[in-house]
Amino acid sequence: MAELSTLDIRSTGEDEYLDLDHMNSPAGPPRYLQHLSLTGHLEKLPQWISQLHSLARITLNGSKLDADSSSLEILQDLPNLVELELVDFYTGHLLKFRAKKFKKLKALRIEKFDELDLMIIEDGAMPELKRLTLSKCKVVLIWHL
Template sequence: MQDLSTLDVQSTSEDEYLDLDHMNSPPGPPRYLQHLSLTGRLESLPQWIPQLHSLARIALKRSKLNVDANSLEALQDLPNLVELELVDYYTGDLMKFKAKKFKKLKALRMEKLDQLAFVVVEDGAIPELKKLTLSRCQNLKLLPFGISSLVFLEELLLYDMPEEFIAKLQKDSEDRYLVENVRVIQSF
């Protein structure tokens, strides 16, 4: 198990919690893991995730973590993380990407975050982000605060987003200048 490069764990039902803390025991989590996908409820992110320095891709689905879970803190310093997918992952209304964190992240997908109303990207956070996908975040009506600091952002893909959010991206809207550097903006 120590030499695994991909790990995909799924619960059998939407209400079942994943218990993965036993992987913290010797011999510990797979140290060469590059791809991790967890589908199912979580009390908190497994404590061993920050030890996975080879991790390049993470998908967290149906986790429904609460505000107190410090959900992004366990992921923000992973040195090789380039792709992060968060689907029905979080029940809070604010998601904050802290300054100088997620240094190599290139693709971020946020989907079905039902309570999410605000996204904050602090100056210097996710500096290499090229592709941002937002899907079915029905309470997100404002562009992420700090999106203009994502100077390498090339694609903004939107799926089933609220009309108020889409209106902020129209050519004649007062917020359009925030994404002026983004080459591709598509709404589906």
């Protein structure tokens, strides 16, 4: 699977957890992976995602990660991420995009964050962003200068 460019993993049911931390290969993660789609409940993002430096697009649907999750931190450091789609991804009240992170991100879609009250975008975060879509969310936007 060294040449794999797209990976789509889906749970069989809404109550089933995806346990992906055991998907490590002796050769490491597929280094040419450009698109990753995970559909299903996660306890946390798999650690190997941080090693996918060629990823350009990620779709995470139904993850329902809690407020203590460091998942957004992992995603913010991916060097070539251009598109990020998060649907029913997070159950916390605060979402924070840190300064000088998501350096190449051009499109961000956030949908169905039922508990989200506040989204902070620090100055210098997502400098290349062209399209931001928020839907089915209760959210307040604040830019930190």
